[in-house]
Amino acid sequence: MLTFVDLVRWLFILMSLTHEELVEGKRIWNVVNKSIIKTIKVETNEIIDCYDIYRQPSLNHPLFCNHTIQREPNSYPKGMKSDNFGTSQLTQTWHKYGLCPEGTIPIRRKGKNYDPTLLRKHRPLKLSPYKTNVTSPEDVNGGHEHEYAIIEVEGNFLGAQAKINLWQPVTEIYNEMSISQIWVSAGPDDNVNTIEAGWQVSRKLHGDDYTRFFIYWTNDGYKTGCYDLFCDGFVHISSTIALGCNFTEVSTFNGRQKDATFSIYKDQSSGHWWVQLQGISIGYYPSFLFKELSKRATQVIWGGEITNWKSKGQHTSTQMGSGHFPSEGGLKTSSYFNWVKVVNKNYTAEDPENVGIHVSNPDCYGLKIDDDNYETNGYGFYYGGPGYNDKCQ
Numbered sequence: 001m002l003t004f005v006d007l008v009r010w011l012f013i014l015m016s017l018t019h020e021e022l023v024e025g026k027r028i029w030n031v032v033n034k035s036i037i038k039t040i041k042v043e044t045n046e047i048i049d050c051y052d053i054y055r056q057p058s059l060n061h062p063l064f065c066n067h068t069i070q071r072e073p074n075s076y077p078k079g080m081k082s083d084n085f086g087t088s089q090l091t092q093t094w095h096k097y098g099l100c101p102e103g104t105i106p107i108r109r110k111g112k113n114y115d116p117t118l119l120r121k122h123r124p125l126k127l128s129p130y131k132t133n134v135t136s137p138e139d140v141n142g143g144h145e146h147e148y149a150i151i152e153v154e155g156n157f158l159g160a161q162a163k164i165n166l167w168q169p170v171t172e173i174y175n176e177m178s179i180s181q182i183w184v185s186a187g188p189d190d191n192v193n194t195i196e197a198g199w200q201v202s203r204k205l206h207g208d209d210y211t212r213f214f215i216y217w218t219n220d221g222y223k224t225g226c227y228d229l230f231c232d233g234f235v236h237i238s239s240t241i242a243l244g245c246n247f248t249e250v251s252t253f254n255g256r257q258k259d260a261t262f263s264i265y266k267d268q269s270s271g272h273w274w275v276q277l278q279g280i281s282i283g284y285y286p287s288f289l290f291k292e293l294s295k296r297a298t299q300v301i302w303g304g305e306i307t308n309w310k311s312k313g314q315h316t317s318t319q320m321g322s323g324h325f326p327s328e329g330g331l332k333t334s335s336y337f338n339w340v341k342v343v344n345k346n347y348t349a350e351d352p353e354n355v356g357i358h359v360s361n362p363d364c365y366g367l368k369i370d371d372d373n374y375e376t377n378g379y380g381f382y383y384g385g386p387g388y389n390d391k392c393q
């Protein structure tokens with residue numbers, strides 16, 4: 001016998017089912033709250049939803065209940081590069097299939113494969129200056145290791161920036177990833193707060209091996225936090241750049257180099273941490289999401305990260321950067337970070353000082369400060385490598 005309460009419940013469920021749209025195995029509550037203004041289908045099975053900027057999912061986060069969206073940053077650090085210098089205008093592939101209207105923001109719909117548990121990110125742990133001879137992997141996690149080739153500074157910072165060239169590194173195992181990025185962080189390892197931005201290849205996360213723009217945040221040492229907009233927190237502002245989408249072009253070996261400027265900095269009036277790509281303000285993480293990072297960052301890291309699942313009992317041939325060592329040659333061969341800058345307490349961008357270099361396994365991936373191109377490219381370094389080789393087993 002159905003009770004009246006059951007009946008009402010069933011009626012309610014039926015009503016809501018008829019108001020849903022079923023796309024790519026995910027139910028979208030479009031008609032119900034009308035937050036999606038337009039949907040753009042990109043080739044393969046990628047879908048972009050254009051959300052009303054004032055009804056974007058992040059605003060559901062409990063801390064946002066009185067939040068006023070900041071449409072653009074009010075301040076910009078002195079000396080930070082904001083233009084699209086270097087390579088020609090970068091675009092994302094989905095633009096060919098449509099654009100999001102004014103007042104809306106593009107959100108890439110989560111793929112069927114999305115599984116946050118396997119994709120926990122990390123920050124390099126236990127850093128020590130210039131440990132180029134470390135051979136034991138530092139960070140073993142669920143059968144796979146995170147490996148790094150990075151530079152690092154400590155102090156008090158209000159932002160960081162770098163121009164990174166874009167490559168499409170090979171990842172051997174479906175679960176592996178290859179990342180080039182900036183970490184802006186504060187706090188002890190087990191409770192670290194980070195804001196991260198860069199590019200990545202991750203078949204597990206995206207279903208293919210294209211080079212995609214990503215951001216990441218955690219406020220509790222990677223126990224929670226997420227990529228892009230997979231959890232609430234980041235307020236997206238740009239209607240043209242989508243998180244988790246690929247670039248139309250990447251660099252080619254001994255050919256044309258494609259790069260992009262990634263910046264993370266704190267707005268002086270609102271305190272929000274803004275993320276920019278090529279000088280375009282993508283959006284921000286409000287400072288109230290963080291404890292350690294609410295006032296300033298105490299560490300900035302730039303460089304590459306890969307995961308190694310040691311399939312077949314040996315190091316995999318997952319590439320970092322261009323897949324070539326810095327020792328094989330610089331520009332057009334190895335991947336680079338240029339115009340590496342921190343924003344100091346005086347809100348001025350400057351070169352990093354007292355830089356620590358950390359390479360977790362120099363036989364697999366390397367890093368070399370670029371001393372030859374300071375005049376044209378600012379402070380920079382080459383990094384990356386092929387993974388498995390005669391020495392890296």
Ligand SMILES: *[C@@H]1O[C@H](CO)[C@@H](O)[C@H](O)[C@H]1NC(C)=O
Pocket residue numbers: 029032033035055056057060
């Ligand atoms: C739209 O409605 C659904 C179902 O009530 C809810 O889960 C979702 O968070 C809402 N989205 C926005 C942006 O309000």
Ligand SMILES: *[C@@H]1O[C@H](CO)[C@@H](O)[C@H](O)[C@H]1NC(C)=O
Pocket residue numbers: 062063064065066
């Ligand atoms: C929102 O505003 C109300 C009323 O001023 C206040 O009681 C509440 O704590 C605020 N919530 C947040 C998350 O700031």
Ligand SMILES: *[C@@H]1O[C@H](CO)[C@@H](O)[C@H](O)[C@H]1NC(C)=O
Pocket residue numbers: 133
């Ligand atoms: C690093 O390794 C090389 C070759 O194995 C060795 O010659 C060198 O002394 C080592 N450096 C340090 C600081 O241990």
Ligand SMILES: *[C@@H]1O[C@H](CO)[C@@H](O)[C@H](O)[C@H]1NC(C)=O
Pocket residue numbers: 042043044046093168210211246247248249250
């Ligand atoms: C970007 O993704 C599209 C498919 O959506 C693909 O056709 C294109 O080759 C990719 N571009 C690059 C540079 O990887």
Ligand SMILES: *[C@@H]1O[C@H](CO)[C@@H](O)[C@H](O)[C@H]1NC(C)=O
Pocket residue numbers: 344345346
């Ligand atoms: C900030 O500016 C003050 C006054 O001009 C100067 O004394 C100080 O060294 C500057 N600090 C940094 C980190 O540049």
